Amino acid sequence: METLSRSDQAVLAAATVVVCLVVALSLRGTRPGAPARIGAIVAGIAVILTLAVGMRANDLTNPRSDDAQTLPPLHPTETSAYGDATLDGDPQSGLTVHPPADGTTGGAYLPDAKFCDGRLEAGVHLDTSGTTDAIAAADNTTGAPATAGLTLGLRATDDPDAPAALSVEYVPSEQEVRVLDASGSTLASLTSTATDPVVRVEVHGTKASVWFDGQQLTDDAVPITGDCGAVRFGSWGEDAVLRNLTIRPAS
Known part of the structure; x- marks a missing residue:
């Protein structure tokens, strides 16, 4: 019974009850030890065993979706800095990225955050309490508004110059969230003023929902x-935090 699927265990249990009832009815009027009585019992046992063996063979050749193994979730902890960023903490309790002071993007590559198909969830936060001196200086020089943002890249490599297959970019000052492909083109966007949002991405083959x-x-x-690839998390202009990163691989 333990080697059968859950659904087949229920079917076999029901079949066993039915066979037992049929055998019991067929034994009515026969004396104990009579050949007919023994034959009916043996036949009932044979039917149950045959049914169990057949179900097990079918499970091995045609696994059912409700019996598919569920892979355990991943909780990545490894980090490697890129782009002259400095890092504190870990992606579970809170990984803080301190980007370069010149306003360029820096962050963390997470080598054990392998993401192929399945679901990824993580909380993100950008410190918008002020702007770095370098960004403020650039603002005074160019007249352009100082900006800061964060980016979460999926199916990425350890080469920071190689774009991730898909990136979620958030710029609070613009109140905009964008999903970018590997070429940097915007695939989708929405308006948000969230301060501690949760990013969720579900990937199935060549399609992703964000x-x-x-x-x-x-x-x-x-x-x-x-x-497949790993996760890359970075920011520019301000410190950013990634926490509670969980990857649930597709079974």
């Missing part, structure tokens, strides 16, 4: 390239 702070960026799944 949620930000509970809002789905688009009703239709967006395309995603590549097969």
